[in-house]
Structure formats: structure tokens, C-alpha cells
Amino acid sequence: xxxxxxxxxxxxxxxxxxxxxxxxxxxxxxxxxxxxxxxxxxxxxxxxxxxxxxxxxxxxxxxxxxxxxxxxxxxxxxxxxxxxxxxxxxxxxxxxxxxxxxxxxxxxxxxxxxxxxxxxxxxxxxxxxxxxxxxxxxxxxxxxxxxxxxxxxxxxxxxxxxxxxxxxxxxxxxxxxxxxxxxxxxxxxxxxxxxxxxxxxxxxxxxxxxxxxxxxxxxxxxxxxxxxxxxxxxxxxxxxxxxxxxxxxxxxxxxxxxxxxxxxxxxxxxxxxxxxxxxxxxxxxxxxxx
Numbered sequence: 001x002x003x004x005x006x007x008x009x010x011x012x013x014x015x016x017x018x019x020x021x022x023x024x025x026x027x028x029x030x031x032x033x034x035x036x037x038x039x040x041x042x043x044x045x046x047x048x049x050x051x052x053x054x055x056x057x058x059x060x061x062x063x064x065x066x067x068x069x070x071x072x073x074x075x076x077x078x079x080x081x082x083x084x085x086x087x088x089x090x091x092x093x094x095x096x097x098x099x100x101x102x103x104x105x106x107x108x109x110x111x112x113x114x115x116x117x118x119x120x121x122x123x124x125x126x127x128x129x130x131x132x133x134x135x136x137x138x139x140x141x142x143x144x145x146x147x148x149x150x151x152x153x154x155x156x157x158x159x160x161x162x163x164x165x166x167x168x169x170x171x172x173x174x175x176x177x178x179x180x181x182x183x184x185x186x187x188x189x190x191x192x193x194x195x196x197x198x199x200x201x202x203x204x205x206x207x208x209x210x211x212x213x214x215x216x217x218x219x220x221x222x223x224x225x226x227x228x229x230x231x232x233x234x235x236x237x238x239x240x241x242x243x244x245x246x247x248x249x250x251x252x253x254x255x256x257x258x259x260x261x262x263x264x265x266x267x268x269x270x271x272x273x274x275x276x277x278x279x280x281x282x283x284x285x286x287x288x289x290x
Contacts, residue, residue: 020086023079024255038079045072073109080106088257096260151241158237166230170197173223177216185212201227 025031048068051057058065080102084090093099174194181187186209187196196209200223211217255261258276268278 016086019082020255020257023083023086024260041072041075045076048072069109073106076102076106077110087260089260093260147242151238151244154241154244155234155237159234162233162237166201169226170194170201173197173201173219177211177219180213180219181211181216185216186210197223200224201230203227203231 021028022030022034045068048065051061052065052069083093083099083102087093094103171194174197175190177196178187178190178193181193183189187193192209199206200220203224211220256264256271256274256276256278259271259274261271261273264272264278270276271278
């Protein structure tokens with residue numbers, strides 16, 4: 001049963017609501033500008049991390065790189081704190097996927113400040129790259145994002161059955177190759193033979209293990225040909241689901257104050273996940289409506 005406005009209380013108002021709209025609502029003008037600026041900052045910070053990993057650049061530009069690292073660390077820390085302050089349930093955001101990514105991306109630098117031995121963890125900063133996926137919140141891509149997600153979700157059982165068949169094929173043929181080739185030709189065990197079967201079926205073919213007998217080469221040839229058709233199956237499954245998807249409502253980036261989920265229709269009044277009251281706002285102006 002959906003919760004009512006009385007059960008949840010009125011949405012946050014004042015500066016928290018304005019800050020929430022800018023940070024979480026990409027459909028508003030201010031929200032779009034914030035997301036675009038955030039993406040630029042993420043990309044530049046990743047460039048700094050990549051440059052810092054090059055020994056020659058690090059030796060000649062160590063001080064500027066350290067200054068830039070601390071600048072981005074303070075910037076992303078302030079953004080993380082702002083997100084916690086403007087949501088109604090801070091722990092829900094802190095324990096969400098992007099909340100954990102936000103925390104992990106800045107934590108190594110602070111840890112290295114107090115525990116020098118933790119300096120090696122600073123390379124974990126590259127996790128900031130995951131935050132680039134927030135571009136998917138932009139309204140221009142939201143419908144496509146939702147369509148792809150629903151197609152993958154609808155295809156999960158078919159793909160699971162397909163993977164099960166593939167696993168049976170590689171186990172059977174891998175075991176057969178162990179019997180045909182044997183340890184003297186590199187097939188030292190059944191797991192090793194299954195590894196060979198997987199690399200052959202997927203047409204990767206590292207070449208570290210190769211059949212030497214005629215029967216073994218025949219089985220390999222059949223697996224290579226089978227691999228061509230096998231790789232096309234999951235593509236066809238997802239494509240058919242994408243074709244079947246039909247959206248009659250425009251999807252927005254409106255975020256529920258209660259559960260922080262996104263992707264609600266433009267005219268929705270309640271969250272489709274928890275039943276919470278959705279905030280209303282002017283898309284172009286960025287100001288909230290009463």
C-alpha cells in the first residue's frame with residue numbers, strides 16, 4: 001500500500017530543498033549546470049591521477065600535481081558532505097552505490113595524510129571515473145538509459161539459460177579434450193581443459209594451450225565455428241527486448257526524497273518504488289513550486 005503525504009511529512013523546504021534540487025535534479029537548469037561542471041571536474045581529476053602515475057611527469061611536476069590532488073579531494077569532499085546535508089535520510093545515500101563511490105574516491109587521500117603507509121591506496125582515486133556515469137541522469141539520455149536497463153532486466157532469465165548451456169558445452173568439450181590430448185599436450189587437468197574450451201569458444205585463443213592430435217584439432221575447429229553463433233545469441237536476446245519496449249511517458253531525473261530513486265515520469269506525484277511524495281519543480285527555471 002502506498003504511503004500518504006501524512007505518513008511521510010511534507011518535503012524538505014528552505015535551503016536544503018534548493019541545494020537538493022541543484023545536486024540531485026538534472027532536469028532543472030541549475031541541476032544541469034551542476035552535473036556538467038561535476039563531469040568536467042571528474043575528467044580533469046582522472047587526468048591528474050593518470051599523469052601522476054607516469055614517473056617522468058611525477059618527478060618534474062610533483063608539487064603542482066599534489067596541489068591539484070588536494071584541490072579535487074577538497075572539492076569532492078565538500079560535494080559529498082553537501083549531498084549528505086540536503087537529503088532527508090543521509091545514511092541511505094551514504095550506503096547507496098554512488099554514495100560509497102563518492103566516499104571511496106576521497107578517503108585514500110585523507111588516510112594517507114594520517115597513515116603514510118596507506119599512500120599506496122591513493123591509486124584507488126581512479127574510482128572517481130565511475131561517477132562519470134552520472135551523465136546518464138541528464139534528461140536527454142534518461143529514456144535510453146531506462147529502456148536499456150529494462151531490456152536487460154527482462155532478458156535476465158533467457159541470458160541465464162543461455163549461459164547455463166554455454167557452461168555445459170565448455171565442461172563437456174573441455175573434459176573430452178582432456179581425454180583426447182592428455183597432460184603430455186598441455187591439458188594437465190579437467191579445469192585447465194575447461195579454461196582452454198572457454199578461450200576457444202569465445203574466439204579469444206591465447207595460444208598457451210593448443211591441441212596436437214587430429215581429433216583435438218577437429219574438436220577445436222567445431223568449437224571455433226560454434227563460438228561465432230554463440231556470441232550472437234545474447235545480442236539477439238537483448239535486441240528483441242529493446243524492440244519490445246514502449247514508453248508512453250517522458251522519463252525525467254526527478255529523485256524521490258525518501259528512497260533516492262530516479263527515473264519517474266514527468267507527471268508522477270508519488271514515487272514508483274516507495275510511494276513517497278515527489279517534489280515538483282520548474283524544469284527550466286530550477287525553482288521549486290509550492
